[in-house]
Amino acid sequence: xxxxxxxxxxxxxxxxxxxxxxxxxxxxxxxxxxxxxxxxxxxxxxxxxxxxxxxxxxxxxxxxxxxxxxxxxxxxxxxxxxxxxxxxxxxxxxxxxxxxxxxxxxxxxxxxxxxxxxxxxxxxx
Numbered sequence: 001x002x003x004x005x006x007x008x009x010x011x012x013x014x015x016x017x018x019x020x021x022x023x024x025x026x027x028x029x030x031x032x033x034x035x036x037x038x039x040x041x042x043x044x045x046x047x048x049x050x051x052x053x054x055x056x057x058x059x060x061x062x063x064x065x066x067x068x069x070x071x072x073x074x075x076x077x078x079x080x081x082x083x084x085x086x087x088x089x090x091x092x093x094x095x096x097x098x099x100x101x102x103x104x105x106x107x108x109x110x111x112x113x114x115x116x117x118x119x120x121x122x123x124x125x
Contacts, residue, residue, distance in 0.1 A: 002026040002114045004096045009119030012086055016123070020081040022096030022116055033099040034072060034079040035112060038092035038121075045095070047107040049081060059105050063089070086123045093118040 008020040022034070035050040049070040051058045058070050064083075072079040079096065097112035106112065 002098070004098060004114055004116035006094065006096045006116045006119040009094060009121045011122045011124065013124050014087060016086050017082070017084045018086065018121060020083070020094055020096075020119060020121075022079045022081075024077045024079070024096075024098060024114075027098065027100065027114065029077040029098075030074045031100070031102055033101070033103070033105055034070075035097045035099065035106065036070060036079075036081045037095045037097060037109065038090075039095070039118075040089075040092040043092075045109060046092075047109075048094070050099075050105040050107060051079065052105060053102045057105060059107070061107075083121070086121075088123045088125050091121060091123050093120050 003025045006022045036048040039045040047061045049060045051070045055072045067085045069082040095118045096116040098114040099112045
């Protein structure tokens with residue numbers, strides 16, 4: 001049974017940093033593209049970042065470019081989202097997601113097969 005477990009969320013002040021982790025199990029992590037999405041209260045879930053199965057390619061949503069970095073370690077089935085220079089508008093529940101296969105990096109929710117339960121990130125002014 002596929003499972004994604006996020007951790008690392010919390011409360012941070014504007015300009016601070018957090019690193020989210022997502023540990024995967026129950027599927028072939030090494031041949032899966034991984035992504036991060038976020039959902040703020042009353043808003044749709046938005047694409048944040050994605051990383052290829054090798055870790056050699058990544059892409060980001062416009063609002064986080066230059067501040068967030070996605071990385072992975074296939075040896076321990078883990079993907080991370082390093083978030084720097086956090087802003088109040090980054091406040092949201094952050095979700096880890098898995099897109100089976102080794103194709104192009106997806107930014108659409110519908111392209112992902114598995115989802116984590118989410119972790120809350122709150123950035124205070």
